[in-house]
Amino acid sequence: MDLLHSLTLADVLREHRRSYPQRTAVVCGDTRLTWPELDDRVNQLANALTEAGVEAGDRVLWLGQNCHRVLEGMLAAAKLGAVFSPANWRQTGAEFAFVVDDSRPAVVIWQQDEIGEAIAEARAKATHRARWLRHDNGEYEEFLASGASDDPMTDVDPADPVLQIYTAAFTGTPNGALLSHTAVVIQDLLMANLQRVDADYVYLNAGPLFHVATLMTTLATFHMAGTNVFTRRVDAEELCRLIDTEKCTGAFVMGPTIAQILETNKDGRYDLKSLRTFGGAPEWNDMITVDPSPWGQRPAGYGQTEVMGMLTFNAVGGTATGAHGRPSPAVQVRIVDPDGNEVAPGETGEIVGRGPAMMNGYFDRDDLNAARQAGGWHHTNDLGRREPDGSITFIGPKTRIIKSAAENIYPTEVEAALAKHPAVKEAAVIGVPDPTWTQSVKAIVALKEGETATADDIIEHCKATIASYKKPRTVEFVDALPRQGWMVDYDALDAQFDGGGYPGGQRGR
Incomplete structure (x- = not known):
């Protein structure tokens, strides 16, 4: 050494x-x-x-x-x-x-x-x-x-x-x-740069610390000598109190938690202006400070646990046509076919990456490591494409392609169509076994408060937006989608709504 x-x-x-x-x-x-x-x-x-x-x-x-x-x-x-x-x-x-x-x-x-x-x-x-x-x-x-x-x-x-x-x-x-x-330190420094974390930064650890979604900012705050504030679980009253008393500048808060904070603090008894986070509804923007950092203006990207967080960032490299930004400065990213050959821009392939931020491998999984690190690249098992401007769009897990008859259906494409329905707050798509078509598309939909829509409304909307064979054949309505960090928990949706039969033979990534 x-x-x-x-x-x-x-x-x-x-x-x-x-x-x-x-x-x-x-x-x-x-x-x-x-x-x-x-x-x-x-x-x-x-x-x-x-x-x-x-x-x-x-x-x-x-x-x-x-x-x-x-x-x-x-x-x-x-x-x-x-x-x-x-x-x-x-x-x-x-x-x-x-x-x-x-x-x-x-x-x-x-x-x-x-x-x-x-x-x-x-x-x-x-x-x-x-x-x-x-x-x-x-x-x-x-x-x-x-x-x-x-x-x-x-x-x-x-x-x-x-x-x-x-x-x-x-x-x-x-x-x-x-x-x-090394991987942790590199991601610390990247996140610190994009979020403008310094020694005055106070991070409220409201998300689970067994997920890199929370942990990568915890460690960026640690690396820059900021203050980490810990709370055992998400409770809107306690979050408001901590933001007010500790003058927290960052926090891991998602849509449902934001709604709870808005309700808890509707009388304004807590001062939350120290909190720099993503903008949203006008009442939220009035309560907090909309984060001016690159991360706050163009959050997220595409990532995995295996890369200690993010492989691509929306906040890197200015505006992009790709939905998930450009690669982190610490990695190389390619889009490849099943033989490992790089495909042309606009074509779909597997996202692979390499660099010092990658994992060493999985503990005690020699066969899996050989497959996932073939050719000296980390194979994400996720599909994506590189856009003409060089940016990246994540399409979905290889093992979650829905195979309906001879057609490949990418859930993200159907989800994008669902998101355009005026009554839809959020939606996710899974594949369910079908005796005739191998798999069929099922949409799980949460409606906006006060809005109504039927399954037929949703299906007809999709037929008008995407090819008919891609439309959901069934629709389930829920209050909210289950999540792991900020990502939809597709494994939970499969378990709850009988998803399965994916061509890869596996659930999840």
Whole structure:
């Protein structure tokens, strides 16, 4: 390892201790820590984990909600060359047991509140034996206090993994994507630049920390010595209070949460003007500050867990005809045919990428890694096209193409047609098995408040907008679409509305 050119998450924390000794690093409930105080606790936890047998390359699994201890656990693992894995706390006991047996952690940090029964089931079903450390009572603090506050100063290669984030179950079971210090640092700096994150930035961690959608801004804030504010779950009253009292400048908030905040703060008792975020309805724009940063003006793009967030950004390279912007400055992107040959602009193919922000691979998935990293490129298993101006449009997962008779139907094209109906607030499309056509198109639609439409209305609208064979044959109405972060949760829709039969033989990506 070239120590002269190394930069790990632990190095970033050490530098903040020196450079920002009086600034607040984290806020979580009654806990407020400066950078030196956070570093002391991270050192104590790292040394206690070492005494518990954790070594470089071992996993530390987090089964719990948002908390400053997520950051402590991640940074302690970083100082040891270990790998921190925050798992989805909303899972069942059987799903927890799978994650435990699959990741084989040395230590599991868990909570009793809200998920205690599922944890008990997981511990009974899992065959892997680990040290279980409860964090929502005194056990975690007692364990941490047992460690010395001296920095362990372990030599860590920045190319080694520091995070293991589980993806959607696109092979039938989740896969742990291994993300290196280098990948995380690069995405930190990209997000910090696009969101204008600096040492005065205060980020409210309202989204789940087991998703990179939230985590990439958490870590950008960490990298730039801003303040991370943690809240255990989304509660509009608490979010308003925290934004007001902590003067949060950023937060992970989506449509339903915004609606709840608008209702909670309709009397204006909370001052939310410090919050710089996406614009929307006039009443929302009046309540917050519309984010002037490139990210705020042209948010999102296309990304995956496997690239620690984003592969393309709408905020990169000015205006674009492609729906998902241009590639990150840290990657190369190609659109290729099944043989790996780059296709011409305007043609559909698989999105592949390479660069230092890519994952190292999936943990313990040799065959899958060989397929997904063939030819030295990360194969996303997603379809897209490059537009004539060089920008990228994401079309949809390869395994979620709907095959109706001999026709390939791309759900995003049908969704775009649905979005043009004046009564539709949001819509998603899945394929359902069909004895005659192999698959047929089903639309799941949420209507705007006060609007009405029938299934026939929706279908006829689509017939007038796209080719008839692409129209939905059935329509289901819901109050809102399920989401993972800001992305629609298509696996949940498949499970709820009997989707399946995709040509790839899999759900999800």
